[in-house]
Amino acid sequence: MKTLLHLILVFFVGILSAQESFVIKDVTLFTGEKVIKKTSVYIKDGIIVKVAPTISTEATVINGNGKFLMPGMTNCHVHAWAPNALTEAAQAGVLNLLDMHGVEPYQKMMKSLKDSTDYARFYVAGYAATAPEGHGTQYGFPVPTLTKPEDAVKFVEDRVNANVDHIKIIVEPWKPTLSHEIVKAIIKEAHQKNKKVVVHISKVEDAYQVLNNNADGLVHIWTDKRMKDDLLTELTNNKDFFVIPTLLTNILVQKLYFKKSDEETAKVEQFLKKEIKRLYDAKVPILTGTDPPNANINHGTDLYKELILISEAGVPNLEVLKGATSYPADRFNLGKIGYVKEGYIADILLLSKNPIEDIKNIETIESIWKAGKEIQPKK
Numbered sequence: 001m002k003t004l005l006h007l008i009l010v011f012f013v014g015i016l017s018a019q020e021s022f023v024i025k026d027v028t029l030f031t032g033e034k035v036i037k038k039t040s041v042y043i044k045d046g047i048i049v050k051v052a053p054t055i056s057t058e059a060t061v062i063n064g065n066g067k068f069l070m071p072g073m074t075n076c077h078v079h080a081w082a083p084n085a086l087t088e089a090a091q092a093g094v095l096n097l098l099d100m101h102g103v104e105p106y107q108k109m110m111k112s113l114k115d116s117t118d119y120a121r122f123y124v125a126g127y128a129a130t131a132p133e134g135h136g137t138q139y140g141f142p143v144p145t146l147t148k149p150e151d152a153v154k155f156v157e158d159r160v161n162a163n164v165d166h167i168k169i170i171v172e173p174w175k176p177t178l179s180h181e182i183v184k185a186i187i188k189e190a191h192q193k194n195k196k197v198v199v200h201i202s203k204v205e206d207a208y209q210v211l212n213n214n215a216d217g218l219v220h221i222w223t224d225k226r227m228k229d230d231l232l233t234e235l236t237n238n239k240d241f242f243v244i245p246t247l248l249t250n251i252l253v254q255k256l257y258f259k260k261s262d263e264e265t266a267k268v269e270q271f272l273k274k275e276i277k278r279l280y281d282a283k284v285p286i287l288t289g290t291d292p293p294n295a296n297i298n299h300g301t302d303l304y305k306e307l308i309l310i311s312e313a314g315v316p317n318l319e320v321l322k323g324a325t326s327y328p329a330d331r332f333n334l335g336k337i338g339y340v341k342e343g344y345i346a347d348i349l350l351l352s353k354n355p356i357e358d359i360k361n362i363e364t365i366e367s368i369w370k371a372g373k374e375i376q377p378k379k
């Protein structure tokens, strides 16, 4: 009996250590920057310790021949109200969620789940900055509001004290909204506290204003009209910013909330795709986000649809993948994730087909590891 127990114990310890240390061999690798054909990746204790064509080690070998390996993905615009959203994301290979307006005490609890394979990591804005009665105040929880530029100091201080990761501002003129003077003051204050600032806009004029006032990025793309060439050129010459267009969301809300016809929705989609392509051509990084649970979008697999739409807009697939992996890590200072490189956290996805050849292959995720530990993909 004792021997049997011992054997069982050895067996389980064997499984555990096998998971801790393994090599994925002869795989096509997207590193977060570029593609390397037929290489191998050695993972030990949750870290990528080596990337090379041949690796000699005692570790378990996973045959990656004909398969594709890439970094775990990030959804850069979500609202998550409970931990099940983080589980849904993790099981789809979306290992990081960036919240853009939520209840700070809940967020604190959800952030503490970051080291579990049952959940995606959660990065938060805390409460978004908005005006009294403004967009963001209608969800049934109390939200701090700002009425003058001087309010920016306390607003940012409170968010920093609540341990937020970034600052989110709402400029949405369908309701009372913040003036650009107030927005400018928040951005300045947040930058002094080393926080990135992203802004919700829906109009091109607001997009121009907030980027000109040094916002780091937009969490939606404008939907009203084309940005004039000279304004886009002026912005891209003088400012360093990114856009999370939330194309899927923008398309779905046309029908669901604005009751637009299929034909009208298709027109909006074409317009938005053109604007995204213009941004890409102007070298603006396009990051992936879907704004769940708005428009009934889920926190997991629906991100694939956004990648497909951005690809359809004319953004090359390599660039689409960067927008879901390395760009979010760089732009939001997420640390050693978003790349498959030596010294980085082993957040990796193994796919049976190559999404650079066809972006729809992003749906072929076979295996997911978060910090070197396997997560069962949802079937």
Ligand SMILES: [Zn+2]
Pocket (backbone or CB within 6 Å): 077, 078, 079, 100, 291
């Ligand atoms: Zn949102």
